[in-house]
Each structure stands twice: as C-alpha cells, then as structure tokens.
Amino acid sequence: MIAHQYDSEAALRLKAIIKTATDGIIIIDDRGSMELVNEAAANLFGYEEEELLGKNIRMLMPNPHHDAHDTYIQNYIQTGVRKIIGIGREVMGLRKDQRTFPLRLSISEVQLPERVVFTGILHDLTAQKAAEAKIVELNQHLEEEVYRRTEELAATVNQLLNTNHKLEFEIQERKVAEATLRKNEKELRKAFEKERELNTLKSRFVSMASHEFRTPLSTILSSADLLEMYTAEEQQDKRLKHTTRIKSAVNNLISVLNDFLSLSRLEEGKINLTPVEFNLEEFCDEVLDDVQALLKPGQVLQHHGLLSDTMVFLDKKMLKNVFINLFSNAIKYSEPGKMIDCYVEIMENELCFRIQDYGIGIPEEEQQHLFTRFFRAHNAENIPGTGLGLNIVKRYVELMNGRIHFESTLGEGTVFHVHIPLSKP
Incomplete structure (x- = not known):
C-alpha cells in the first residue's frame, strides 16, 4: 500500500514537472507516433496538444528529415548505432503555419517493461539565433566604425604634422x-x-x-x-x-x-511578495510539524510564546522558508541530544522571533562572511550544505522589509534574531 502511494505521488510529481516545464517535451513510440506532448511543446509548434497526440513526429520536421525520420528510428533499433539519441544537437522545426525555426533537440531512450519509447526535450533557439546575428551585425558595424575613425585620425595627425x-x-x-x-x-x-x-x-x-x-x-x-x-x-x-x-x-x-x-x-528578480492573512499559532504548529522529521536522535525543539488568535498579514510561503531554513541549520549544526529553542512574539507592530541552538557555533573571525553566497565556516566543512541557505534567508527577510542578525560563540551555539514589520490586509 505504501509503495503504491509512493508510486502515485511520484507519477503526480512527474506529471506536474512535464506540464509546467518551459521547454517542450514529446514522447514517441518506436514508430514515431507521439504519445505525450506537453503544453510548451504544442505552443512551440503552434498546435493544440490534441492535434499532435497519435500523429507521427515527422509532421513537425521540414525535409529532408521529414521523409527520413522513420528510417532513423528503425536503423537505430536494428543497429544500436546512436546518431542523435543521447546527443543533443541543433535542428530545424516546422510550425503549423509551415514556418521553420531553429531548436535544440535532446533525445533519450526509455526502456519500458515491454517496449521502448523515446523522450525528446526541445528548446527554442529563435531568440538566441537572432541575438547571435545581431552581435555579428554589431561587430561588423564596429569594425567599419573603427576603420573609419582610424582613417580620420590618420588624416588629422598628418595635418597637424604639416x-x-x-x-x-x-x-x-x-x-x-x-x-x-x-x-x-x-x-x-x-x-x-x-x-x-x-x-x-x-x-x-x-x-x-x-x-x-x-x-x-x-x-x-x-x-x-x-x-x-x-x-x-x-x-x-x-x-x-x-x-x-x-x-x-x-x-x-x-x-x-x-x-x-x-x-x-x-x-532574476522573479520573486514577489504575496501576503495573506493567517493565524500565527497555527502557522508555528505547521512549521514545527514539518521540521520534526529533521531532528537527530535525542534533539528536542521547544517553542515559546503565547500566540492564540493572533492573525498576521505576511507572505506565508516566504516566512515559512525562513523558519525552516533556520531550524534546519540549528538541527544540522547541533549534536544529538541537544535542545533547540524557538521564541515567537509580537512587539511594537513587528513579528519578532529567534531560533537558538547549542551546537558548534561560528568562529568569530568568520562571522562577517556568514550571509555571503557559498560561504561555509571551516568547522562546518564536513557537514552537508550548499552555503546558500543563509544568503537566501537574508534576502527573503529584506524582501519583507525586515532585518536579521545573529550572535554566536564557538562551541556554545548560535541564536538568530528576525524582526519583520506587520501590515494590515
């Protein structure tokens, strides 16, 4: 039962990834018939998904590949010689209105229990090719301008000498x-x-x-x-x-x-605030439930603060990311059996919370770099981590017009203080 649930969840996740992918994804059988076409692929060629399903993939190719495509597949199945499968390359696509366009195609072979299918990932190169052509044009113009300026300068120098x-x-x-x-x-x-x-x-x-x-x-x-x-x-x-x-x-x-x-x-500046009104106590309970699975043996997470019926208007998803990231660090850099404390309160129209661990602490000479991208203190090099978490936390807090600071003593632990101003719905 658990395995079936896990497989269903995995299938749903895979389906969501394929549906929301920005690149086109097409799955064909060994005869070239399209079994799956995501929305990005259909839009790329100017079709609806239903117009493509069950059709041969060669309808999306200009000649000579249109006529020879089925031969490509059969030759590979018979000989096993890879000409494009497993090797990405640039090809031309054919849209519904018969216009061609450049794209990068990567094809992989998928062995199913009773048959083989092929998955293609397509990335539109139209903008890239236009940019490359523009660069060539600008370079040519620049060379002409340099030549012209050089000639003018030579004439000026001769005139000055004479x-x-x-x-x-x-x-x-x-x-x-x-x-x-x-x-x-x-x-x-x-x-x-x-x-x-x-x-x-x-x-x-x-x-x-x-x-x-x-x-x-x-x-x-x-x-x-x-x-x-x-x-x-x-x-x-x-x-x-x-x-x-x-x-x-x-x-x-x-x-x-x-x-x-x-x-x-x-x-890329693609993260915007989306504040909603929510119950702070229920939010804290939800966060604490999420991090329980991360605790090491003997570790106990204590939550302090009376927040019943307290409503706040903030970006809930971003705030949750800040909490979980700080909890994850506290758990990661503390030994089994250690306590982790979380204090949450509302003070002067601000959400104030601090998360304190009693772990390895941060060397004083390295504390100034703590929020830098990819920074890892030398006493944490053997502990898994990307060095990005605290940089992301700081930027999230600043996006919410808040502030964050910390205190740490080597071998005794670290406490992070976060203050985020509250606003009304």
Missing part, C-alpha cells in the same frame, strides 16, 4: 586622448576584476555542487545495491535502514536543488 601653427591644438588633443585612455584603462581593470570574481564564484559553485550531489548519489547507489541482498523476511529491519538512507539522500538532493532554484529566482 601645420606648425596648429601645434597647441595637437597638444590639447593628445591630452584628451591620454585622459580617455586612462579612463578606459580604469574601466577595463574594473571589468577584469568583476570577471575574475565571477570565475571564482563559478569555480566554487561547480566544486560545491559536485560534492553535494556526489555524496547522496553514492549513498543511494550503495543502499540500492544492498537492498537487493536482503530478500528474507527476517531482514526487514535492514531493508528499512537502507530505504531510510535513500529517502534522506533524496531529501538532501531536493534541498540542494531548492537552494539553487531560490537563488536563481532571486537573482
């Missing part, structure tokens, strides 16, 4: 040119420093992401292998142990992906 009475003007022009060069040099130096900073962030991101994904994936793989060994009824405890490890590893991966997605949306 006309002594214009010497003063020449000197003044040279001073202006030198000032421009100094200005350009300063701007180039700033651009170089910015590029170097971005490269450093990129390197840290790649290194951190590689580590954070490798560890849980290795755990999932090893636990899955061990599960195959425990087939006897009396080995149920061992099976449960490894399924728990797999769930924990998956939750770690989901946490990492959520951090990446939240940071990306924040950087």
